[in-house]
Amino acid sequence: MIGFIGAGSIGGAVITGLVKNGFNADEIIVKGGHSNHANLLGEQLGFQVVKKVKQLEDTDVIFIAVGANALDGVLKELKEIVAGKLIVAFTGSATISHLKQVLGDAKVAHAIPNTPVKVGAGFTGITYSSDFEDADKKKIASIMGYTGQLVEVPENQLGILGTVAGCSPAFLDVFIEALSDAGVKHGLNRKLAYDAAIGMAIGASKLAKQSELNVSALKDEVTSPGGSTIRGVAALEEYGFRNAVIKAVDAAEE
Ligand SMILES: NC(=O)c1ccc[n+]([C@@H]2O[C@H](COP(=O)([O-])OP(=O)(O)OC[C@H]3O[C@@H](n4cnc5c(N)ncnc54)[C@H](OP(=O)(O)O)[C@@H]3O)[C@@H](O)[C@H]2O)c1
Known part of the structure; x- marks a missing residue:
């Protein structure tokens, strides 16, 4: 199971790209925001929408797709369930050091997708924390592969990419x-x-x-x-x- 926190422009585009290109919607749980947006997308694509971060407990990969202003609140809630999970943040300000600082031992990654992920033709740059193992990277690649290309880069190149x-x-x-x-x-x-x-x-x-x-x-x-x-x-x-x-x-x- 994979989880998403936020299903706005980029979260929604990645989820759409996943489902439209064959990823099973039953394997996706989304924690939506304050609007009805995540629910509406869930009705269209068939994934489950939940109200609390805690309800993502049964997932093994969680993608964070909220804006910078909501990031720290989300990380605080996530900290309680993070053990053993891989966390991938799309939020621009979610540097590896910041994620590590708040989430402690969790394996974290910072990724910047582009909107063509929605049609499976995306190009996503990603930086992993140093404790990510090859099997962990393969797991992320196997998910993001539904949305297009995934390229690992050093974090100082993530912004320009x-x-x-x-x-x-x-x-x-x-x-x-x-x-x-x-x-x-x-x-x-x-x-x-x-x-x-x-x-x-x-x-x-x-x-x-x-x-x-x-x-x-x-x-x-x-x-x-x-x-x-x-x-x-x-x-x-x-x-x-x-x-x-x-x-x-x-x-x-x-
Ligand atoms: N757009 C892009 O092409 C793109 C590409 C790469 C990276 N990014 C980065 O990704 C981040 C999000 O960008 P975006 O364009 O997707 O913004 P967005 O369209 O505003 O989406 C953010 C979503 O986060 C949801 N949200 C806010 N607080 C939440 C919470 N506590 N729990 C769950 N969901 C919550 C909002 O839901 P409600 O509106 O329902 O409250 C909204 O749908 C930004 O940091 C941006 O820099 C964006």
Whole structure:
């Protein structure tokens, strides 16, 4: 059995990704917050919702998906049932040292998923406490595997990885919207423009993932001398596209 504390944006996305990709909803217990959100999601997906952290006693892995302001209250309650469990916190401020300090001997991990976990195509960075054993890591990987990729990184890289993989879906959404606007400006209807832009983003990402070439070589392949694509790439550079993306990450990291 696995437990979740909080089923908001990221908790709900991970739970949805798990259940929609074959994880048994009967194996999930969720302790919800003050709103009806967890109950509504539970009705849709078929997992059990409980009112108290203590009711997660029979789980062996617990994911914490509350915001920073609720974290310490949750940890205090969790401390009573934590023995023998693996704790994975998604909360941004839940550093390994903070979790250890409050939870004592429990094996803890800090993870930053991104929203594509919801469709099983997520990218989650994770840092484990030093007492996590290989079998413990395998257990977490076997759960998170339903939601996409899980990559272990040192904790000092978790923040930037979270920005590159976690803030960027919004950046890509802005790019897709802008590309669709350009298509409409040049005569496509809105639906077709969105379909084309989204289809391209999925296809180009799949190609970049599967190809042996790096993305710069893939770009070179489609830019024929004096052609339309290289003119478009030059315009992107002229208007600071690359710099805008780097500045967006800088801003998110501040
Ligand atoms: N959103 C992302 O893409 C993302 C990605 C990685 C990490 N994170 C981190 O994850 C944390 C949560 O972010 P979020 O975007 O999911 O926030 P959110 O949508 O506000 O969700 C937080 C949830 O926690 C619930 N909650 C609050 N106190 C609780 C308690 N005592 N017991 C059980 N549930 C409780 C709230 O339930 P009620 O509303 O019902 O009270 C709410 O549904 C943040 O620290 C964020 O930095 C977010």
